[in-house]
Amino acid sequence: MNETPIKVGISGLGRSGWGLHVAALGRVQGLFEITAVFDPDPVRQQEARAQLGCRAYGSYAELLADSDIELMVVASPSPHHADDTIAALEAGKHVLVEKPMATTLADIDRMIEAAEKNGRLLTVNQNYRYAADFLKIKEVVASGVLGDLLLIRLAQHQFRRRWDWQTLTEFGGGILNNHGAHYVDWALALIDDPEPELLAHLVDTPLYAGDADSHAKVILRPKTGPLVDIELTHACAFPQQTAVIMGTQGTLSSTREEVRWKYYKPDE
Known part of the structure; x- marks a missing residue:
């Protein structure tokens, strides 16, 4: 087991972010640690602070600026997957993006190019x-x-x-x-x-x-x-x-x- 848990940031606390990824990460404690999350809803932010004991931001830019995060889980609505993923890769984070990977093939190509350019890992949650x-x-x-x-x-x-x-x-x-x-x-x-x-x-x-x-x-x-x-x-x-x-x-x-x-x- 990894002695130092991988520090995770989650973008989007909807059905996938909260219902799937938060729950899944909770089942592998010791391997991963939810460090910070982003959601525009103040209620979701407060729930995350109270239940997960993590930092909760009201903007994606704040989440990207959190230097502790090693792995970003992109669980935002599908049209945001490409830009959110590329921004995380350029900020030095590895990325797990929720499916569908993006809404166009051109966006998928941009995401792959950004991962290669920044030397980061990029994968899709094809669970x-x-x-x-x-x-x-x-x-x-x-x-x-x-x-x-x-x-x-x-x-x-x-x-x-x-x-x-x-x-x-x-x-x-x-x-x-x-x-x-x-x-x-x-x-x-x-x-x-x-x-x-x-x-x-x-x-x-x-x-x-x-x-x-x-x-x-x-x-x-x-x-x-x-x-x-x-x-x-x-x-x-x-x-x-x-x-x-x-x-x-x-x-x-x-x-x-x-x-x-x-x-x-x-x-x-």
């Missing part, structure tokens, strides 16, 4: 990549017991209504940006093609108060290998499997809680 169900899925696929893969079907089905900033396109909202980042990441890890052909259909429905998509269908067609079908929706009251993978020798079916697979051995 589903390390989820127990996906690690088992990768293990089964890599074992070859399913044979040659024919179809990968991934889905996130929920029945819910939202009215926060992630329902607005001006803030980079929508189910594809919010949840699709996880499942596209899964898909790219399971196929041997970093740039498959992409077909997408986004639907703006009355499920959201805003104008962003609440239902999305994405098809990825690699040069070789299985077709990938990704479905994301907040309109399904009867959720189906998170993953179904069909191969020439077997099938895998999983939820977030359970992974099952059935196959035959052609030589037996």
Whole structure:
């Protein structure tokens, strides 16, 4: 265990900053220490001081100027990810930025360039990549017991209504940006093609108060290998499997809680 905890700053104490990152860092005490946070809401600032015992700032500039911070967690709204990340890198901080990494490819390129220029580490919080169900899925696929893969079907089905900033396109909202980042990441890890052909259909429905998509269908067609079908929706009251993978020798079916697979051995 690291004898000196890494000192962490958190930008944004919303659903991700407070609900995910503060909670996660609290589970690995001794490795990380929340040194300071930024949120424009004075109530959130006071909660952080009282519950975390850290410094709390009302501006991002103040957080950047805190010389104790080694690692910056950028959990601000998506349109701010690029500029907030670049500013932190230029201030000498390593950065963990919440997904989606940014709202445009050009911004992502700027972020990578800033990390390289300043000699800092930059990574994205693709936490589903390390989820127990996906690690088992990768293990089964890599074992070859399913044979040659024919179809990968991934889905996130929920029945819910939202009215926060992630329902607005001006803030980079929508189910594809919010949840699709996880499942596209899964898909790219399971196929041997970093740039498959992409077909997408986004639907703006009355499920959201805003104008962003609440239902999305994405098809990825690699040069070789299985077709990938990704479905994301907040309109399904009867959720189906998170993953179904069909191969020439077997099938895998999983939820977030359970992974099952059935196959035959052609030589037996």
